[in-house]
Amino acid sequence: MAVSTESMKSLYLPKLAEVLKVEPLSEKEKLFQLRMKDGSRLSHKPGQFVEVSVLGVGEAPISVSSSPTRDSSFELGIRAVGNVTRALHRLQPGDTLGIRGPFGNGFPVSELLGQDLLFVAGGIGLCPLRSMVQYAIDKRGQFGKITLLYGCRQPAEQLFQGEIAEWRRRQDIEIMESVDRCPLDVSWGGSVGVITTLFPRVDIEPNNTTALVVGPPVMYRYVVAECLKKGIAKDQILLSLERRMKCGMGFCGHCQINNVYVCLDGPVFNYEELSKLKEAEV
Numbered sequence: 001m002a003v004s005t006e007s008m009k010s011l012y013l014p015k016l017a018e019v020l021k022v023e024p025l026s027e028k029e030k031l032f033q034l035r036m037k038d039g040s041r042l043s044h045k046p047g048q049f050v051e052v053s054v055l056g057v058g059e060a061p062i063s064v065s066s067s068p069t070r071d072s073s074f075e076l077g078i079r080a081v082g083n084v085t086r087a088l089h090r091l092q093p094g095d096t097l098g099i100r101g102p103f104g105n106g107f108p109v110s111e112l113l114g115q116d117l118l119f120v121a122g123g124i125g126l127c128p129l130r131s132m133v134q135y136a137i138d139k140r141g142q143f144g145k146i147t148l149l150y151g152c153r154q155p156a157e158q159l160f161q162g163e164i165a166e167w168r169r170r171q172d173i174e175i176m177e178s179v180d181r182c183p184l185d186v187s188w189g190g191s192v193g194v195i196t197t198l199f200p201r202v203d204i205e206p207n208n209t210t211a212l213v214v215g216p217p218v219m220y221r222y223v224v225a226e227c228l229k230k231g232i233a234k235d236q237i238l239l240s241l242e243r244r245m246k247c248g249m250g251f252c253g254h255c256q257i258n259n260v261y262v263c264l265d266g267p268v269f270n271y272e273e274l275s276k277l278k279e280a281e282v
């Protein structure tokens with residue numbers, strides 16, 4: 001497919017975007033609603049990421065957290081950990097930042113049509129998965145059963161609490177939540193324990209189920225083992241990898257694992273592919 005000069009430019013040169021809204025998600029994460037200043041749409045696929053630049057500070061890869069089925073704005077959920085992300089957290093509505101992309105392959109949406117979807121999100125992993133959850137909700141008739149398992153360290157770290165409550169009110173999504181620990185003075189309706197403790201209660205038809213898993217690297221090995229135990233095939237287990245990235249487009253090699261560039265060939269891979277990449281350590 002021919003790529004227009006305009007879309008090539010947006011891969012190399014940051015386009016300016018305006019911050020429309022900033023909302024706290026937890027103590028460390030904020031949700032940013034953005035819109036391109038030239039009025040163009042981001043035109044991303046669920047699971048893709050953008051390179052976000054704060055003028056004069058630097059650039060960082062961040063997953064798009066909203067679905068392309070929503071309006072012409074888009075959302076990024078960002079945890080403040082270093083120079084760029086802390087500078088992002090200081091931005092206010094009306095401020096400007098730079099966006100390159102979208103980059104990466106995203107989730108294989110057309111292959112997921114008609115499938116039952118088992119979302120497994122650990123901590124901030126809900127940010128990229130939310131894009132696909134929203135997409136599946138907006139096109140609900142095109143997907144089978146939807147189950148979301150969401151685990152975080154403690155109740156105060158749970159992201160998108162209001163939206164999860166809305167999803168819970170729907171009859172067509174099953175939601176199970178866990179926290180590693182819960183302070184005695186906090187009321188919590190979910191499970192206490194790591195996310196894999198939810199799996200015995202998961203009821204799926206493995207031949208028609210794809211698992212979409214995003215979370216901290218330590219979670220992957222254990223979640224994959226549970227998915228395999230449920231009978232989900234290796235190529236039906238999708239994982240999004242996070243690696244140090246610079247260019248986002250297969251030039252610099254920062255994100256390389258063996259013969260694969262995570263920015264270009266991923267960040268979404270199926271477990272069949274990953275099990276052949278020795279250095280992926282999944």
Ligand SMILES: Cc1cc2nc3c(=O)[nH]c(=O)nc-3n(C[C@H](O)[C@H](O)[C@H](O)COP(=O)(O)OP(=O)(O)OC[C@H]3O[C@@H](n4cnc5c(N)ncnc54)[C@H](O)[C@@H]3O)c2cc1C
Nearest residue numbers: 060061062063077078079081082083084085127242243244
């Ligand atoms: C494809 C992709 C999607 C991402 N999506 C999101 C998202 O939706 N929301 C979000 O908050 N973050 C996301 N990240 C992580 C985010 O890119 C990093 O936190 C950010 O680059 C840190 O930049 P900084 O300048 O603020 O911190 P730095 O000053 O660069 O680093 C701060 C600390 O974080 C560590 N660090 C930075 N980047 C990484 C990394 N990729 N892996 C492991 N450790 C790292 C550094 O070693 C250092 O200890 C994503 C990363 C990738 C590769």
Ligand code: FES
Nearest residue numbers: 246248252253263
């Ligand atoms: S980030 Fe440069 S090659 Fe992937």
